[in-house]
Amino acid sequence: MDAKALDDIGRVPHGGATDPGVIDFSANTNPETPSGVTAVYDSALSASGRYPADDYVAFRAAAADYVDCAPPEVIPTAGAMAGMRLLFAVALDDGDSAVIPEPSFGEYAREVRLQGGRPMPVAHDEVLDVDPAEHALVVVCTPNNPTGELVDRDRLLRLAARCRDAGTTLFVDEAFLDFTSQPSLAGEPGVVVARSLTKMFGLPGLRAGFLVATGRIRDRLDRGRLPWGLSTPAAAVGTHCLRRTEFVERTRDRVAAERERVRERLATEWEVYSSDAPFLLFDAGRDGPDAILEVARERGIVLRDARSFPRLDNHLRTAIRRPRENDRLLDALGV
CATH class of the missing domain: 3.90.1150.10 (Aspartate Aminotransferase, domain 1)
Known part of the structure; x- marks a missing residue:
């Protein structure tokens, strides 16, 4: 930072x-919220007198099933915000530029600046047309907040391909994608996806979410994440919710x-x-x-x-x- x-x-x-x-x-x-959350939370709270297992096997498996990726590609975080900060810290060096959509989630620009990067605002409906070779990071929010529209998946995949060719990280914020039938980009090479349990499952105070990444960026995120970054109750309730299809x-x-x-x-x-x-x-x-x-x-x-x-x-x-x-x-x- x-x-x-x-x-x-x-x-x-x-x-x-x-x-x-x-x-x-x-x-x-x-x-x-899904039924059964209170009982799961109470049971997990009683186990909180010891550290959680830092591999989060059950949570990772549930999250992987939810977005259709491999469990090792899931990086547990205390909400999508914590995941975003982790990624930006890993992906940005001092002075690096990052494309951020406007209007969109206000934390993107702030987190880029906190990591020493330079936010480069682009109209939210023009982000998919940027040249990623000029930037270290490109941010896409789908559906976009606050405008609400879903990004075209084929165009997003083409942007992902251009980012891979340029060696640029593509960050896709899918906090509201649960409310659509569009598949996640989780597992797409060179793409880091963020998911939250806040929106769909009505649990903003629980602070549970995850990133999905592959390859070298996945390894760096897993090494860089905080130990025990997801509390025992958050992991247990998150696992329960992610199974409630x-x-x-x-x-x-x-x-x-x-x-x-x-x-x-x-x-x-x-x-x-x-x-x-x-x-x-x-x-x-x-x-x-x-x-x-x-x-x-x-x-x-x-x-x-x-x-x-x-x-x-x-x-x-x-x-x-x-x-x-x-x-x-x-x-x-x-x-």
């Missing part, structure tokens, strides 16, 4: 409300149906972006974000102010929750 960078790099704003009296549409996490399918169907219903209602008043993710981005129009945020808050609804994302100046983002909660959102917004 570049110690000098810490003097002028602040925190990145995120969604998430702590007030239990509101419905939080600002964070894109599943409001439901019916829960994933049921959630995916619910989100798809509700997303379209909410989109149609919001579109009667505002311009709404097409989305493959469990959220919708919309332009606040003449009302402006502040007026809409205030009205929503008065009615117990918290939306995400998307003006904190680069290139967005009049936008809000809303998560897709359960039908009755989405009804509350639509009623609060008067659509």
Whole structure:
């Protein structure tokens, strides 16, 4: 980490409300969790008086089945953020440039700078066309946050091939890919994939996730990861969740149906972006974000102010929750 960078790099704003009296549409996490999580957690907690086994055999096997890769290619991490920091530390040297999409997840630029790298912003819908030979790292988020669109897989594979030829690491953030039917790029040579248990399984506080990589970069990530980087409860609950395929399918169907219903209602008043993710981005129009945020808050609804994302100046983002909660959102917004 570049110690000098810490003097002028602040925190990145995120969604998430702590007030239990509101419905939080600002964070894109599943409001439901798989059955059996509490029992698994309690059992694992009782075993936490000793260090976890650092090979994480069961977690790696479950994660490998989930994304269709080989278990040794899985690098357990305390959430996708921890995995991203590990990768950027391994892939970037001082002064290296890294392509990052905009608007997209705000932590990309911050983490590049913390490692002494130079973030090179590119419009999110133009990232697949960059020349990777000029950069040490290229970042792709699919579906992209906050715009919501899924990246074309064939074009992504062509970018991966160009990155391999150039010796450039391609980092693919698949935090929301669970909500689509598109296969993961896990196991693709030269590509490092990040996955999170936060979004699909509704467990942001658990801090469980993983990277997938092959070859030399996989070996370097495995050597560089922290020992016991995944707690015993996180590993056990993560393994349990990754095996709940019916829960994933049921959630995916619910989100798809509700997303379209909410989109149609919001579109009667505002311009709404097409989305493959469990959220919708919309332009606040003449009302402006502040007026809409205030009205929503008065009615117990918290939306995400998307003006904190680069290139967005009049936008809000809303998560897709359960039908009755989405009804509350639509009623609060008067659509």
